[in-house]
Every structure is written in structure tokens, then in C-alpha cells.
Amino acid sequence: MKTYLTLALSILLLGLVGCSTVSETGRRQLILPSVLQNENQTGLAAFADIKKSEKISTDSKATAQVQRVGNRIKDSVMKSHPMSDAEWEFVLFESDQVNAFALPGGKVGVYTGLLKLVSGDDELAIVIGHEIAHVTSHHGSERASQTSLANVLSQVGSSALGYSELGDTAKKGIMLAYTGAAQGTLLKYSRDHETEADVIGMQFASGAGYNPQAAVTFWKKMAAQSGKGQSSGVSAMIEKWTSTHPPDAERIAKLESLVPKYMPVYEQAKLQYK
Ligand SMILES: [Zn+2]
Numbered sequence: 116m117k118t119y120l121t122l123a124l125s126i127l128l129l130g131l132v133g134c135s136t137v138s139e140t141g142r143r144q145l146i147l148p149s150v151l152q153n154e155n156q157t158g159l160a161a162f163a164d165i166k167k168s169e170k171i172s173t174d175s176k177a178t179a180q181v182q183r184v185g186n187r188i189k190d191s192v193m194k195s196h197p198m199s200d201a202e203w204e205f206v207l208f209e210s211d212q213v214n215a216f217a218l219p220g221g222k223v224g225v226y227t228g229l230l231k232l233v234s235g236d237d238e239l240a241i242v243i244g245h246e247i248a249h250v251t252s253h254h255g256s257e258r259a260s261q262t263s264l265a266n267v268l269s270q271v272g273s274s275a276l277g278y279s280e281l282g283d284t285a286k287k288g289i290m291l292a293y294t295g296a297a298q299g300t301l302l303k304y305s306r307d308h309e310t311e312a313d314v315i316g317m318q319f320a321s322g323a324g325y326n327p328q329a330a331v332t333f334w335k336k337m338a339a340q341s342g343k344g345q346s347s348g349v350s351a352m353i354e355k356w357t358s359t360h361p362p363d364a365e366r367i368a369k370l371e372s373l374v375p376k377y378m379p380v381y382e383q384a385k386l387q388y389k
Pocket residue numbers: 245249308309312360
């Protein structure tokens with residue numbers, strides 16, 4: 116009886132922690148308050164480590180581009196997400212890696228390998244907007260919460276409940292709750308996160324006066340480059356990045372369908388940067 120009660124409490128707990136909502140899309144998400152509270156601190160510490168281990172670019176023109184675009188995106192983001200605790204910083208790292216990232220706390224990194232592939236400020240804005248959208252939507256915290264809960268449920272299903280003492284039906288029930296509630300969502304969410312960051316990122320970029328059509332040209336370029344099968348050089352670097360950001364037809368079609376919605380936002384916003 117005690118085992119079923121604990122299992123029921125665990126499932127109830129899953130319901131209680133799922134109280135956050137992504138404001139732009141209305142999607143409800145499961146985030147542990149303890150993970151959310153430590154988000155900024157974690158981001159700031161991680162960025163300090165990255166700055167120690169990576170080489171910061173000395174190219175003043177390229178650095179100025181990253182900071183110019185980054186600061187305009189920041190102003191656009193802060194209209195809907197004040198992020199009062201953020202210590203905004205945009206850093207260009209000298210590396211062939213095709214990569215860019217944003218961390219809670221307002222820390223953004225772009226690698227020279229990626230910068231070489233963007234054709235101008237509009238495409239760079241799409242990349243930075245996408246990365247910051249992962250942060251404002253707390254995607255990392257959501258993923259960490261899911262992992263924590265999966266671990267808790269795993270323990271509930273085994274040692275914590277005296278797993279060996281349970282009958283076969285009870286064991287099956289617990290495993291179903293565990294795999295269905297935790298592992299299933301882990302797989303599904305990463306793709307959802309990408310789509311969500313694409314949509315919100317385009318909103319941020321357009322609001323900063325950057326052309327949303329750049330999302331389509333950028334991802335088409337990535338799609339053309341990836342899957343070529345070369346194992347070295349730029350193609351391999353693109354391959355690595357696009358493995359977490361698949362530039363498939365579905366993604367590009369979705370972005371293309373969003374352009375008309377954000378075109379007027381872009382037209383209006385760019386007036387203030389003339
Ligand atoms: Zn992403």
C-alpha cells in the first residue's frame with residue numbers, strides 16, 4: 116500500500132511542478148523551482164569557464180558586428196522579457212567550430228566558424244535570436260528538470276520502494292509511469308524546443324529590425340551544406356552543429372510560413388535604426 120501511495124505522490128508531484136508556461140507559445144512546461152532559481156548562477160559560472168578555456172577573438176570589426184547585432188536583439192528581447200538580473204555580454208570566440216550559444220544571465224557566445232557562414236547582420240540576428248529564445252523559454256532548465264525527475268522516478272521504481280518485494284504487475288505499472296512520464300517527454304521535447312526557439316527567435320530578430328526572411332536563407336544554406344558526407348573541414352563542422360539543429364524541409368517550411376507575420380514587425384522596427 117505504501118508503495119502505491121508513494122507512486123501516486125510522485126505522479127502528483129509531476130503535476131505540481133508543471134506550472135510554468137512559455138509566454139509566446141502558451142506551451143506548459145515542467146520545471147523544478149530549484150533548477151529555475153539557480154539558472155542565472157549556473158549560466159554565469161559556465162560562461163566564465165568558457166571564457167577561460169576558449170580563445171576570444173581579437174578581430175575588432177567582427178567583434179563589433181556580434182556586439183552590434185547582439186545589443187539590438189537584447190533590446191528587442193527585453194521588451195517582453197525584462198531579465199533584470201541579466202549581465203548581458205556578447206563575445207566572439209576564435210575557433211573553426213560552427214557554433215553559437217546563449218546562457219541564462221544574458222551571456223552569448225558566437226564562434227568565428229559560424230560567423231564566416233552568415234551573410235550579414237540579418238542572418239546573424241536569426242542565429243542570436245534563436246539562441247536567446249532557448250534561454251527566455253528556459254529550455255535548459257526544462258531539460259535538467261526532466262532528467263532530475265527521471266532519476267527520482269527511477270529510484271521510486273527500484274531501491275526506494277523495495278522493488279524486489281513487488282509483484283510483476285506492480286513492477287510493470289511503475290516502469291510504465293517512469294518510461295512514459297519521463298523518457299518519452301525527453302525525446303519529444305528536444306524537437307519541440309528547436310521549433311519553439313525558431314518561432315520566438317524570429318520574433319526577437321524582427322523586433323530588432325532584422326529581416327525575418329534571413330531565417331529561410333540561412334537554414335537553406337545549412338541544409339545545402341549538411342549531409343554532403345565530407346568528414347573534415349567546414350562540412351564536418353556544419354554537420355556537427357546541424358545534428359542538434361536539423362535543417363530539414365519541415366523546419367524551413369515552418370520558418371517560411373512565419374515570414375509574412377513578422378515582415379510588418381521588421382518594417383516598423385528598422386525605422387528606429389536608420
Ligand atoms: Zn536550438
